[in-house]
Amino acid sequence: xxxxxxxxxxxxxxxxxxxxxxxxxxxxxxxxxxxxxxxxxxxxxxxxxxxxxxxxxxxxxxxxxxxxxxxxxxxxxxxxxxxxxxxxxxxxxxxxxxxxxxxxxxxxxxxxxx
Numbered sequence: 227x228x229x230x231x232x233x234x235x236x237x238x239x240x241x242x243x244x245x246x247x248x249x250x251x252x253x254x255x256x257x258x259x260x261x262x263x264x265x266x267x268x269x270x271x272x273x274x275x276x277x278x279x280x281x282x283x284x285x286x287x288x289x290x291x292x293x294x295x296x297x298x299x300x301x302x303x304x305x306x307x308x309x310x311x312x313x314x315x316x317x318x319x320x321x322x323x324x325x326x327x328x329x330x331x332x333x334x335x336x337x338x339x340x
Contacts, residue, residue, distance in 0.1 A: 265307045272304065 236244075283296055 261307070261311050265304070265311050268304050268307060272300070 279300075283293060286293065
């Protein structure tokens, strides 16, 4: 109860700042859980449809542009989701600009050949 009385004695802007900080921490936690849930759904979808994918996409004899587009659309986003989950999970510090520049350059190279 002493902490509640001390909180009431704080200036109004400081109380609002503390409340906003609590909301921000709660939103970061929700973001982490949502990101993990999204990655889980994507990985489940990939595993669930693997048999149809091998039958319809990968057993075609010819390397068609649609096959390359399917590969990029299907397997590049989970890689970025893994990186985002790794970073959001607090396992490491923020990625450097060089890493993101490399990711963007790699994406542009892939899109150039489509």
